[in-house]
Amino acid sequence: MTPAPRVRRATEDDIPGIRAVLAETWRDTYGAFLPPEAIERAIAAWHTPRVLAAELARASTFAAVAEGDTGIVGVVTARGRPEVVEIARLYVRPGAQRRGTGGRLLAAALAAFPGRRRARLEVEAQNAKGRAFYLEAGFVAVGERSVEVSGTALRLIVMELETGAAGDRQDTPR
Numbered sequence: 001m002t003p004a005p006r007v008r009r010a011t012e013d014d015i016p017g018i019r020a021v022l023a024e025t026w027r028d029t030y031g032a033f034l035p036p037e038a039i040e041r042a043i044a045a046w047h048t049p050r051v052l053a054a055e056l057a058r059a060s061t062f063a064a065v066a067e068g069d070t071g072i073v074g075v076v077t078a079r080g081r082p083e084v085v086e087i088a089r090l091y092v093r094p095g096a097q098r099r100g101t102g103g104r105l106l107a108a109a110l111a112a113f114p115g116r117r118r119a120r121l122e123v124e125a126q127n128a129k130g131r132a133f134y135l136e137a138g139f140v141a142v143g144e145r146s147v148e149v150s151g152t153a154l155r156l157i158v159m160e161l162e163t164g165a166a167g168d169r170q171d172t173p174r
């Protein structure tokens, strides 16, 4: 059996692999409800080496990759706020999904901010995979908001998880 991808902190050297995962998984995930040009515009604007390098360098951000035999298959980015961990991105290549990698990336992101009381994220309402994954992980819907991506209106579901970590350990903002 192929060993499970190893989850580790991301470095600048990982940027090409991260971009490949984001591009493939974005097309697969959002292709059903966003026009191809909107997806390509978003990828071109939001996943540039410069944007990703700035993200990796941000002290309040934790970024990890899951690396298998064939290279990087998953990525997570999370931001530490005073009481909340915000999961900003979580993507696993379509061919590598349903093997526990998403769960391990999410666990690594939560573990990176041990003092936080809650975790929060936004998932597109039509993203059935993402919603099923987060529900299974214990997140509950707490609200929603609308956004526009390259001219297409999307509905984002805000989900939260009580991590119960408050007071367990010292809360050091990072």
Ligand SMILES: CC(C)(COP(=O)(O)OP(=O)(O)OC[C@H]1O[C@@H](n2cnc3c(N)ncnc32)[C@H](O)[C@@H]1OP(=O)(O)O)[C@@H](O)C(=O)NCCC(=O)NCCS
Pocket (backbone or CB within 6 Å): 025, 029, 089, 090, 091, 092, 093, 096, 097, 098, 099, 100, 101, 102, 103, 104, 122, 123, 124, 127, 128, 129, 130, 131, 132, 133, 134, 136, 137
């Ligand atoms: C969401 C995502 C990161 C999950 O990654 P993954 O590696 O497949 O997740 P796991 O294997 O750890 O799944 C854990 C559990 O979540 C649930 N789950 C995951 N994918 C699911 C799906 N497609 N349908 C239903 N349940 C699902 C299952 O209960 C699964 O356990 P099981 O496989 O034993 O039944 C991945 O599907 C993905 O990258 N999706 C596209 C991007 C995305 O939606 N990101 C999140 C929103 S920003």
